[in-house]
Amino acid sequence: MFTTGYAANSATLQILMQKEDIAILDMGVHASVHEGCAFTNKKTFPHNNLEALEHILKMSESMYRTKLVIIDGVYSQEGDTSRAKEIYDLVKKYNAYLMIDDAHGVGVLGKTGRGALEDDGLLDKVDFITGTSSKTFGNLGGYVIANKKIASFLKFQSRQHIFSVTAPPSSAGIVKAIDLVDEEPIWKDKLWENINYLKTGLNDLGLDTGITCSAIIPVKIGDQNKMWDIGRILIENGVYTNPIMYPAVARKDARIRMTVTARHEKEHLDKTLNVFDDINKKNAYCEKNNNNYA
Template sequence: MAMLDRIAEITHHYGAYLVVDDAHGIGVVGDTGRGVIEMYDLFDPVDIITGTFSKALGNIGGYVIGSRELINFLKYQSKQHLFSTTATPAITGIIRAIELVDEEPQWKDRLWENITYLKNGLIGLGFDVGTTASAVIPVKVGEIPKTLEAGKLLLRAGVYTNPIMYPAVSRKNARIRMNVMATHTRAHLDKVLNAFADADQKVKITNA
């Protein structure tokens, strides 16, 4: 979790712009799911907010929030925007997803119950999950071949994960990454823990 209060202080001390990409925090972190910025109450000091629709909001694409002048500038000067294709009508579902963050807060509470259960279960088995503070939980493996083999074993066990490796992370910091959902049951999460324990027996992910 970024120390956003200190970052904001330093940023504005030097007259810079503060851009916060809260892809993993929106809908998950903060009292009402408005992310790390809400947690620190720093909406005014943050100049630009970026994020993705593909996590808590269950869609595709991303967003940039800023002043009217900034957004107009990006519309005409950003190549990523100019050469992107038009979104499908399905993107209107994002509006409803944002509304549901407020209307049905029980899903965020249930999500955190699942995050805590899976994270503590993995740590109890000896896995390194780093300092994750969201619904995106990594299991650090290190070596790329071992990470790919672990991902294959997990998939065979019926657990879909994402092996993350160089250049997304440093060469010796490869990992298995998972996204926890509020709709996962305790049985689902136990299946994940059992699959990781079995994979560890075969490819030795932990140091135990």
């Protein structure tokens, strides 16, 4: 365990990956993964592009001591999933290792809520799984799952682990939250009801929510200034969202990003839809497509 998901990713990679090695990253992975690769060789491939990944794996075949491919279970800006099964097969073909950051998948995806890897049968196959307690578990903390030998190596070698504060007593809430995934699956069902309700409502208003298949719902705006205006109107009307712009996404790809929870009530979601509807009707973002910001 680490104090954040950020530290779990950056510490694990800083310890394991040296100058003789190479880290191969999907372009959509989190900033903490990039930071973890500061002391190693790094190449990125376009999001979920298997041909590009295979090309890099082939090119680096005999050049490095260790090749580690790093992907997300669910991508934090689009809310889409990785092509984990195909990537796993490719990684094994080229004798590499695979690390998956499933910060947004655990508790949300999988038959029993064990995340993006569960339904593909990859949970006990992937070399490293990292994640956070700050999403589904509603707390602070990060983790890395690896075999016992590597886990204890990480504990002893990680500066972030040894020289930083340990988890406070309130972290006990994480243990209960993990139990609830099994004990009260009703929350996952409620979450998916809410996700489908909000996404369908936004799409019915003509808004573009991209390719999300998780609790992360982006509303694509495009222009950064328009996005700020919309974010401001939303908060003035009591709807808290995350305006996302460069460098988190490309300059022309600004969006309002929302995360649905199991504790949202229908009235919260309706209020959000109504504010979007009002913005859509009142202002000139819709010139082109009648009712589309983009």
